[in-house]
Amino acid sequence: MYDQLKGFRDFYPGEQSARREVTDTIEAAAKRYGFREVATPALERTQMYTDKSGEGIVEELYSFTDQGGRDVALTPELTPTVARMVVAKGQELSKPIKWVSTRPFWRYEQVQQGRFREFYQTNIDVFGSAEPEADAEVLAVAADALTSLGLTGDDFEFRVSHRDVLGGLVRALAADPDAVDTADAIRAVDKRAKIDEAEYLTLLEEAGLDRTTAREFDDLIVGVDGVDDLDAVAEAGGEDVEAAVENLRAVLAAADDFGAGEYCDVSLTTARGLDYYTGVVFECFDSTGEVSRSVFGGGRYDDLIESFGGQPTPAVGVAPGHATLKLLCQRAGVWPDETLETDYYVLSVGDTRAEAARIARDLRALGHVVEADLADRGFGGQLGYADSINAETTVIVGEQDLANDEVTIKEMASGDQTTAPVAEFPPEAGRPTYDDYA
RNA sequence: UCCGGGUUGGGGUAGUGGUUAUCCUUCAGCCUUGUGGAGGCUGAGACGCGGGUUCGAUUCUCGCACCCGGACCCA
Structure with missing residues (x-):
């Protein structure tokens, strides 16, 4: 007998039939909106990840040198690959580009509940539209996929936020806007729920806000419990914040029209840790709170394609991970029967x-x-x-x-x-x- | 990388520093070339791996692997 590799799993017929059903359901929802399936390699050049995230990322990768001396890595996520694909086709693809793909990914990280070293995600992305309808369609597809699985508004919620609202607000409130590191401030917001208040305020201070301003900032973002509360934020910020608030409102209004409104809550304390997000960001949470971490997330990444050498191409996407989704479905009692038929x-x-x-x-x-x-x-x-x-x-x-x-x-x-x-x-x-x- | 809990036939378990390791289930075959989910019989199948202590280790001990949680991280 050989031991399995930690974090790598076998799926026997019963469980696999349930996984297949779930995957098909999610993909079918995306395909109803015209998302087209793409397939991508398991290996990419390591440089594609180090350029974007720094050398430190290598520790999180399954990377090696191949027989031809190339530094390669098992793909830890899809976004750089699809960005590369979009760039490679130049002007050839008609916009918006709407792609869907379900695949395993690999990350060398610690195994925990709902987290494995080989894990499956369905990526759903729109490239080439900066309109709020694109963000809203991504939210709608995600909601459609979840409800198609049998989940309801009682089981999950999308916490929708906007990075430019957060970043703009930090700059507007700061005594010296040029001295603040908005990325650090946003990362602090991302950690807010996991650390105590003192630590959180310290992080904001390190990002360039003094203590009083940090509290003021926090009071403002915590005070938003609905679309109407955004007025206070828009007033407190400058023009940039007003524009971002306007965009967030437009996305939520479109999401309403697209049928996803009932699943969306405004939550400015949601930020996403990733640096490449630029506008609307959101996370899906288990409404009962039993799945402690976010089930999955998504958002807008308008600068990534350009940074890969392509034409400036706005993009927005979501990537449900199947492991946390299984936890959510099981707790809601809608995970498919695993008995064979x-x-x-x-x-x-x-x-x-x-x-x-x-x-x-x-x-x-x-x-x-x-x-x-x-x-x-x-x-x-x-x-x-x-x-x-x-x-x-x-x-x-x-x-x-x-x-x-x-x-x-x-x-x-x-x-x-x-x-x-x-x-x-x-x-x-x-x-x-x-x-x-x- | 760190912390806690684990690992005994395929699954679930009992147990022990010393004879052939317990029970349930499962699987295979038979009773039963014409009726399964009942019963009976027969059979298969385990002490995670390695080192140490010991006359002797599945048992004590150390290391490792893997599993379940958690911290960190989370593209």
């Missing part, structure tokens, strides 16, 4: 293989899941196996049945059985069961 088991006994195989093939041609004996089991053994795969109906093709030009149709749940003429089974269409012949 089989439509038909075709039981062959005696010298009936040819006829049994014909029936199995015909049933499969109708689109059903059909199993037959591969292990040379006896009658009882085959029924036991049919049980173990949760067969709904067993079609008994025995010598006695065929002697009467019949097959026996058995409903496994009840044990009831009847016969059907072998020449007419299965019919041209449909999903024949015991009830059709009883």
Whole structure:
């Protein structure tokens, strides 16, 4: 026996069928909005990540030198790759570009609940539109995906914020706007919920706000509990903040029209740790608070494509991670059933293989899941196996049945059985069961 | 990287410094080439890995691996 690698998981048929269902549901929601599926490599040049995030990032990567001497890394996220793809096509792609992709990613980090070293995400991104409708559509797709999974507004909420509101407010309040580090201030906001007040205020001070201003800033962002409360923030800030507030309002108004309004709350204490976010940012939280960390997040990253050498291209996206999503679904009681299902088991006994195989093939041609004996089991053994795969109906093709030009149709749940003429089974269409012949 | 808790057949467990490691379940076969989810019989299958202490270690001890939480981090 070999040990598994820490943070890497195997998925057996039961769990995988549930994961497949969830993945398909999320992707189907995105595809209804016209998001097109893309597929991307598992390896990229390490430099693509170090350029953006510094050399320190290497410690978080699975990186190595390949046989040709290239420094490469397993992709820790999709955004740089899709940015590279957009840049590579130049003007060729019509805007807005709307892409969806579900894939594993790899990060060398500590394993915790809902966090693994190999993890799956569905990335949903829009490139080439700075309009609030683009942000709102991303929110709407995310909400649509979650509700398609059976979740409701009682289960989750999107906390929507805006980096330029936060950054602009910090600069507007500061005694010396040029002395403040808005990125640091935003990072402090991002940590607000996890640290105590003194630490938080210290971080804001280090970002360039004096103690009094820091409190004033915090009072302002905490005071926002709804769209109407944004007025006070707009007043306190300058023109930049007013514009950002206007943008945030526009996004929320569009989200309302797009059907996602009921899931969105304004929350300026949400910031996202990532430096490349530029405008609207949001995080999805478990409403019950049982999933302690954010389920997933997203936001606008208008400068990234340009920084990759492309035309200035605004972008906004969201990336639900499937591990935390599973926790959310399980706590809401909507995680798909992990038991396997089989439509038909075709039981062959005696010298009936040819006829049994014909029936199995015909049933499969109708689109059903059909199993037959591969292990040379006896009658009882085959029924036991049919049980173990949760067969709904067993079609008994025995010598006695065929002697009467019949097959026996058995409903496994009840044990009831009847016969059907072998020449007419299965019919041209449909999903024949015991009830059709009883 | 750090802290806490774990690891005994496939799953769940009992137990012990010393004979053939307990029980339930599972799986396979048989009773049963014509009826499964009941029963009976037979069989398969485990002390995570390595070092130390010891006459002897699954048991005590140390290290490592992996698992479950948590801190840090979270692109």
